[in-house]
Amino acid sequence: MKKNNLIVFDIDDTLTKSENQHQQSYVDAMLHFGISEINKNWKTYKNMTDSYILKKNYEANFKKDFNNSFIPEFEIKMAELFLALPKTKEISGAGKVVDFFMRETDYAICFATGSLLKPALIKLEQANINFVPNLVEASNSFYTREEIVSSAIQKAKTYFSVNKFENIISVGDGIWDLRTAKNLGIHFLGIRDKNLKDFQEENIKSHISDWTNFDFNKIQTQLEII
Template sequence: MKKKNLIVFDIDDTLTKSENQHQTAFVEAMVSLGISDINKDWKSYKNMTDSYILKKNYERNFNKEFDCSFMSKFEEKMTEHLLSLPKTSEINGAGEVVNYFMRKTDYAICFATGSLLEPALIKLQQANINFIPNVVETASKFYTREEIVTSAMNKAKKYFGVENFDNIISVGDGIWDLRTAKNLGIHFLGIRNKNLSDFKAEGIKSHIEDWNSFDFNKVQTELGII
């Protein structure tokens, strides 16, 4: 089926139950590489991405400008820690819904996450989520969510051979996901209830508890697509 629209999936706690494993591996990797004074108030950061948070804590601890060559060493160490933790499982119904979009709709898919690349791929693999590596974008190259989502959308255009998508829906569980979608002028579907009060405070139009409660016609109606 020709793809005319696009859905952009966040990964952690949108498709995979991985927030705890991710944060544990992230902090352990920093500590093991000499970053011990860590600001764990994640919502206090201007950009909610692994690369930006790592940069700020690196500069906080070593009192010097972030050395980009440190990123690959950190990613390797974080991957080691992640693999030592219990495996990631899917958010209820996530694997089925990804297959649904690919096989039964005119929506292309891509993945945009604030995680670094290797940990992101491991979480998708452990949760048995079908994904296309060519349309995954992460914080390994970018500091901001806007850059990550924009790059993921561009990758999807190239992969699916689409000059412009008619409609783009971003899906995420965090308030930063909603704000990114607003900044980029695309639709947003919120998932899970942990940030529901924040979502409502910012006027979210469509929200689901998990993928088992997903009704795509209802979502599109709420977003004004149909």
């Protein structure tokens, strides 16, 4: 089936129950490399990405400019620490929804995460979520969510041989996901209730608590997609 539209999935707490494991392995990796004073108030950061938060804490601790060449070494350690934690499970119904889009609709899928890449791939594998590695974009080379989502969209265009998707829906659980979608001028579906108040304050059009009662026709109507 030709893919005329696109779904861009966030990963942590959108498809996988991995936020706690992610934060623990991320913080422990920073501690391993001597970054001992860590600002864990994540919402205070301009960009909610592993690379940006690592950069800010690195510079605050070592009083020197951050170099991206450090990211691969840090990523390997974080992945090692992540693998030592309890395995990631899917958000209930997530795997079925991903399969639904791929097999039964004209929506292509890709993944855009503020995580570093290796831990992101581990989460998807452990949760048994169907994915193509080339369609996963992470924060290794980008500091902003907008750059990550834009790159994921471009990867999807290349992979599915599409010049332009008619509709693009970004799916995420964080207020930063909604703001990124707004900044890029694409549709947004919010999932889970932990940030529902924030979503509502920004006049979200479509929201679901989880994937178990997923009604795509209703969502398309709410997003005014014909």
